[in-house]
Amino acid sequence: MAELMINITEQPADYPLKIEKGLLSQLGKEIQSIYPNEKIAVVTDENVYALYGKNVQLNLEEAGFSVKMIVLAPGEQTKSIDQLTYLYGEFIHFGLTRSDLMIALGGGVIGDLAGYAAASYLRGIRYAQVPTTLLAQVDSSVGGKVAIDLPQGKNLVGDFYHPELVIIDPDVLDTLEDTTFSDGMAEVIKYGCIRDKDFFNHLKKLDSRQMIMDNIENIIYTCCNIKRILVEEDEKDVSQRMLLNFGHTLGHAIEAYYNYEKYTHGQAISIGMVAINKICEDLGLSPKGSTQAIEILLNRNHLPTHLIDSSDYSEILPLIKNDKKNLDGSLKVVILEKLGQAYTIEVTADFFNPLLKGVS
Numbered sequence: 632m633a634e635l636m637i638n639i640t641e642q643p644a645d646y647p648l649k650i651e652k653g654l655l656s657q658l659g660k661e662i663q664s665i666y667p668n669e670k671i672a673v674v675t676d677e678n679v680y681a682l683y684g685k686n687v688q689l690n691l692e693e694a695g696f697s698v699k700m701i702v703l704a705p706g707e708q709t710k711s712i713d714q715l716t717y718l719y720g721e722f723i724h725f726g727l728t729r730s731d732l733m734i735a736l737g738g739g740v741i742g743d744l745a746g747y748a749a750a751s752y753l754r755g756i757r758y759a760q761v762p763t764t765l766l767a768q769v770d771s772s773v774g775g776k777v778a779i780d781l782p783q784g785k786n787l788v789g790d791f792y793h794p795e796l797v798i799i800d801p802d803v804l805d806t807l808e809d810t811t812f813s814d815g816m817a818e819v820i821k822y823g824c825i826r827d828k829d830f831f832n833h834l835k836k837l838d839s840r841q842m843i844m845d846n847i848e849n850i851i852y853t854c855c856n857i858k859r860i861l862v863e864e865d866e867k868d869v870s871q872r873m874l875l876n877f878g879h880t881l882g883h884a885i886e887a888y889y890n891y892e893k894y895t896h897g898q899a900i901s902i903g904m905v906a907i908n909k910i911c912e913d914l915g916l917s918p919k920g921s922t923q924a925i926e927i928l929l930n931r932n933h934l935p936t937h938l939i940d941s942s943d944y945s946e947i948l949p950l951i952k953n954d955k956k957n958l959d960g961s962l963k964v965v966i967l968e969k970l971g972q973a974y975t976i977e978v979t980a981d982f983f984n985p986l987l988k989g990v991s
């Protein structure tokens with residue numbers, strides 16, 4: 632028998648994350664530094680287009696690029712197979728080839744959807760992330776997880792596909808609705824919970840959006856750096872990277888159960904972090920008082936920490952079986968050993984059952 636070994640060289644994954652106020656106005660120049668060709672498709676949503684679309688287009692055209700703006704409806708419903716198909720059609724219509732570039736300009740929905748379109752169209756085209764929500768700046772634009780949702784669950788179709796550049800301009804956060812700003816704070820607080828107690832304590836001192844914005848470059852840098860370390864250690868999400876899923880096992884099930892309409896991602900993981908930590912605290916797996924500390928910080932950032940109708944848990948819990956951390960029929964969850972330190976454990980399906988008895 633003859634045997635051949637094919638050595639696959641991984642997609643080059645080194646790429647810069649640039650964080651600076653006002654950077655969006657330098658976009659053309661920044662893109663020139665990574666991309667010598669002409670054609671760029673910019674994928675965005677209606678809200679972002681209305682605020683920044685024309686300037687971004689002009690800026691890129693002044694730098695010599697030929698630009699097509701593709702504008703989608705805002706909201707989680709857009710992270711769908713229908714919108715993915717629509718994007719492929721627009722790419723083909725524009726004549727986008729493998730050597731051309733796509734820019735995802737928007738929040739996590741645009742970044743995930745357009746990123747997956749980039750990963751799959753022509754088996755992969757070049758792309759850059761230009762995140763415009765706090766959540767996207769601290770989390771979704773970094774690390775290459777791209778995906779769409781299915782009715783059965785969050786992010787069930789996707790890839791690991793890194794951008795070539797991430798441009799983070801904190802100034803664009805000024806135009807966010809308060810609720811969207813809070814969604815980002817849910818992920819910010821997550822980083823403190825899983826990896827950095829000092830950062831968690833620092834966040835406790837910032838009790839207004841203005842105070843957060845006064846520290847924003849530092850906050851974004853801290854979060855991106857934690858994510859960078861975890862992604863470099865475990866790009867394909869089989870060990871350490873899973874810690875970024877704290878609160879997500881339940882959070883994703885909540886989002887899917889309500890058809891991605893009732894709770895945003897940030898709100899759902901806020902509820903999910905408190906719920907799992909309370910279960911662990913009651914079991915003696917997490918320290919006494921940690922749930923209260925997390926809950927106070929989330930509430931102060933205007934995030935919900937309990938389901939409005941906890942009787943829905945009987946129908947939400949079965950959806951946890953679709954979680955991507957489940958391997959060989961076992962359920963894996965992220966829990967806190969203490970604030971600032973997390974690990975994963977395997978549990979049985981009845982682990983979340985206290986929620987059925989109203990323990991949340």
Ligand SMILES: NC(=O)c1ccc[n+]([C@@H]2O[C@H](COP(=O)([O-])OP(=O)(O)OC[C@H]3O[C@@H](n4cnc5c(N)ncnc54)[C@H](O)[C@@H]3O)[C@@H](O)[C@H]2O)c1
Nearest residue numbers: 678705706738739740763764766770771776803806807896
């Ligand atoms: N890939 C990852 O690693 C990762 C990480 C975390 C979350 N996510 C995904 O991210 C998504 C949530 O992202 P999100 O919270 O950014 O939501 P989003 O993309 O839906 O944006 C929220 C709202 O803010 C608007 N918006 C965006 N930028 C704006 C700006 N600068 N000013 C005013 N309005 C603006 C949008 O139009 C939208 O209405 C979820 O699908 C979640 O699963 C992915």
Ligand SMILES: O=C(O)C(=O)C[C@@H](O)[C@H](O)[C@H](O)COP(=O)(O)O
Nearest residue numbers: 770774776785786872875876879955
């Ligand atoms: O980048 C990661 O890894 C994360 O888990 C970050 C999460 O905040 C994010 O919501 C991610 O999309 C969830 O990933 P999934 O694999 O559970 O879909």
Ligand SMILES: [Zn+2]
Nearest residue numbers: 818879896900
């Ligand atoms: Zn998340």
